[in-house]
Amino acid sequence: MARKERMARRTVRYNGSRMRVRELRGDRERTFVLVHGIGVSSTYFEPLGYALHPHGEVLLLDLPGFGGIPRPKRPLTISGFADIVRAGLEHEGIENPVFIGHSMGAQVVVDLLSRHDVSSHTVLIGPPVNPAEPGVGQQAWRLLQSAAYESRRLRVLASRAYLRCGPAWFIEVLPSMMRYPMREQLPQVRSEVLLLTGEHDTVVPEPWVSEMLSLLPHGRAETIPGAAHNVVYEHSDQVAALTLAHLGLDPS
Template identity: 40%
Template sequence: MRWRTVQEFRHQDRTMLVRRPEGEGDGPAFVLVHGIGVSARYFTRLARALAPHGTVHAVELPGFGAAPRPPEPLTIEEHAATLDAWVREAGLEQPVVVGHSMGVQVVLEAALQDPRIWSAVVAVGGVVDPAARTATQQALRLAHDMLLEPPLANWAVLTDYLRTGPRWYLRTLPHMLGYRTEETLPRLEVPLLVMRGARDPIASAAWVEHMRRLAPDARLVEVQGAAHVAMYSRPEVVAGQVLAHARAAAGREPA
């Protein structure tokens, strides 16, 4: 799949990119937010599956993918503020936001900072499991995950890691490890779908169940046969769940 357009959005001293796929249909807006070290590229399969049902916006956070690198790595809160600012400027009407890995932290924080602009949140392979808060523990889980992913998924992730570079990755990592996802979830005001690949060693079964219990309005889905990058290995399954969550959120009575 090719990206149809690439939009550049500047907020304060940072620049975010927004990629749009070909073949979009009418329907809700979906915003896809990647994890640490990677780019929008590993969302191409999910974007293709969602595009017939609405508009798809796959972002590249400042400093990742082709987005220009700011002077310093952004905190999770700063990434979220940039995402919210773009949604308001773009005039998107109650989009559904889908985060993966560190992107889950960004989308949860974005919904916390401005819950009025989002209709629903989807958290795929959320981090950081409090049982593995250190860089070493996360590295071991990542290495385990790479043994479980399809070769093309590993290729997409590893080539993005090379583009990001170890220095920028390691400077960003403390922001991810330091963000307390478990403290954000109880304050979430929009409905949450927690998703996990059934073989995911990074987002453990116990952790995602804890995420579901912490959020006021949440459900949990496991994607069979998938590991951490579930939206790459099982895009149709993940898209189906995202669409069902969007429909349920659209029919929800306002608070």
């Protein structure tokens, strides 16, 4: 088996906040930018990053306060995270990236693209929050239901990331995620959007997917059989294949 290329890493700063960029260098004609969800880090994106790497450069981002990155002095809103991502990409000289946002990361990508038309193709995976169940308790229960379909290995990986993040920063960021106005922002996104969900993702049920599709100017949806909310980890090959097909590329 060929040895995987080691990811380069560096930290960029914007308005007093830090963000880590982990990179698999490749052809800059196409750059994939992966944005993680709340509480976790870019680690669970690694299998997907390596699956995409033959088709372009891959950037895995660790947002401020996550993955061991210091917390900013003040809590960040979803728009605040989006501003940092955009500043980081400008610093890297990235043009027309292929954004892949998972969970809260999908909100960050939507916010960025609703204000800046900088990406022709985007993949949103498991975007919260289902407006039919807007409560924190409801969402926590749905996440637990979804987790029953995920492996022990993934649960351990996620638990370590949550512990590293710490409850204080999680609790500070959570209200912004819960209140983010996806319904208002999705119509402003001009990118060609692929909505991906897992078959057992109870956080993002079919009615919410259908509503998001009705709001997006250019969107379509795919469901990955057997997958749950954290579809990007154990189903990385399927996510990569669907992403490449979305771009009109042969995934083989």
